[in-house]
Amino acid sequence: MRYGCDLEKAEIAGLLHDCAKHYSDETIIKKCLMEGLSLSEDERKAPAVLHAKYGAWLAKKKYNIQDEEVIGAIRWHTTGRPNMSLLEKIVFTADYIEPRRDKASNLPVVRPLAFTDLDECVYLILRDTLSYLDSKDCYVDSMTNQAYYYYKQLHDSKNREEKGGNE
Secondary structure (H helix, E strand, C coil), X not given: CCCCCCHHHHHHHHHHCCCCCCCCHHHHHHHHHHCCCCCCHHHHHCHHHHHHHHHHHHHHHCCCCCCHHHHHHHHCCCCCCCCCCHHHHHHHHHXXXXXXXXXXXXXXHHHHHCCCCHHHXXXXXXXXXXXXXXXXXXXXXXXXXXXXXXXXXXHHHHHHHHHHHCC
């Protein structure tokens, strides 16, 4: 509601975004291949993100969701992507800040920011996610890096404008 997003689309995407999360990495790889979903080298190296890709397929095929905006929100909720739609950013952010999550150290900053500056919030989530994955020596899907650099540019540009406006 805060950003004027279509509530029905947000509800459907929110309900379905993790519809494939219960599958093991091995199973989800097999299911993707069985359904003809091509897997990139990144996806094979970071299979934890595959539930988003397979979930988007399930939403179309099993749940008959035809709205590409909803499908996109399900598809990109794990890695993000450059220039996400409003719904994609909302589902990406909501997945990260949902109430049962308590491990991310920056949640007290990120949660309220989600309601005041969504792009800045996405930037912080991506920054913190990459930092966490780096600390655990985990492979990072290149789409997450691409999303990070896109939102970092927005962040840097906004900061330059704010500094330039205050001088």
